[in-house]
Amino acid sequence: MGGGPGYDPEGISLGGISRAQRRAEAIAAGQRVVAEAVATENLAERMLLMVAAVGQALEDLSLTPTVVGGLVVEYFTRAYATSDVDVLLPTTDEVKDRLHQLGFVQPEEGQRVWRHPAADIEWEMPGSDLSPEDQAVAVELAGGARLLMLRREDMLVHRIDEFVGGGHREVFEQVLALAHGHDVDWHRVRERAAQSNLHDAVDVVLDWTRRVIDDGEPMPETWALHDLADDLGRQLMRRNAESARGRRS
Incomplete structure (x- = not known):
């Protein structure tokens, strides 16, 4: 079966790696960080690792969750403790599917809060992007995992x-x-x-x-x-x- 310019019968992307393979590798990388997070006792560190895990799982989509809300305050001050994660991330069907692949449970109709039973965290996505006035900074965790966070x-x-x-x-x-x-x-x-x-x-x-x-x-x-x-x-x-x-x- 033929095709015109740009025809890609096997979904081959740059570098000879199929899109399906890149997707599978991204999800697998995210699942490895989830396993690290689940084994982490400290709640704040566990939540940050879960954000990094989602970022890994979305890497082939060039999407990166940005931490906002109380977890930002806790990270920079250590003087406040939050019990949930707020991130900015588009809520597309593909993003939702990746969250499912990492073990998240989708909220019921009319609810916004996702749960991750194994990591024992709650997760909200109140928006897709930072406002034009805001800026994010890259944060590297102790084990080398990286994520984006609203600047202090x-x-x-x-x-x-x-x-x-x-x-x-x-x-x-x-x-x-x-x-x-x-x-x-x-x-x-x-x-x-x-x-x-x-x-x-x-x-x-x-x-x-x-x-x-x-x-x-x-x-x-x-x-x-x-x-x-x-x-x-x-x-x-x-x-x-x-x-x-x-x-x-």
Whole structure:
């Protein structure tokens, strides 16, 4: 049976390896990392290895899951513990099939949370890609496995935004933990915060980080945190209004 230009009767890809073979090799590589993850006692390390496993299983598709959410906070601060994994990844049929091949159980109709019984983790895919304003960094785990993760500075800005919107104590604690450390790129924090009109909040976070973590002051009371968030919210609304007027002029 013949074919025109580009006809590929056996699915041969570059290098003489069939697409089916590349798929099988990617899944097998992912399954090996899953086995390593299942044998890992520490939950955070186990979750990170599962992300690396999915990345391996999708390598032939040029898709890489990006860690977002609480696991980013835990990785960079060790001051917060999360119980699930949030990653950005397209939810195509092929991606779902690869997750099944790795032992994940798909959520029931209307549910978003996948489970991996052997690794005892929960897994959510809240979106496909990072927003244009955010950046990911490559992370290498102790055993050499690699994955992508939302950078610390961008996670900090997301948590600042969340605190301004709700005034919750747990979120404020995460903000301070992310802000504390010599490796925080404050130029990036301010640049990213400016894109969301959160300039004022960054200065407040710096002040409270110094007072609570460096100087040992107690955390503000719950009512004070709500007042602080309300005040920052009003400043954010004012800056948003100024930006809107600037776009119209």
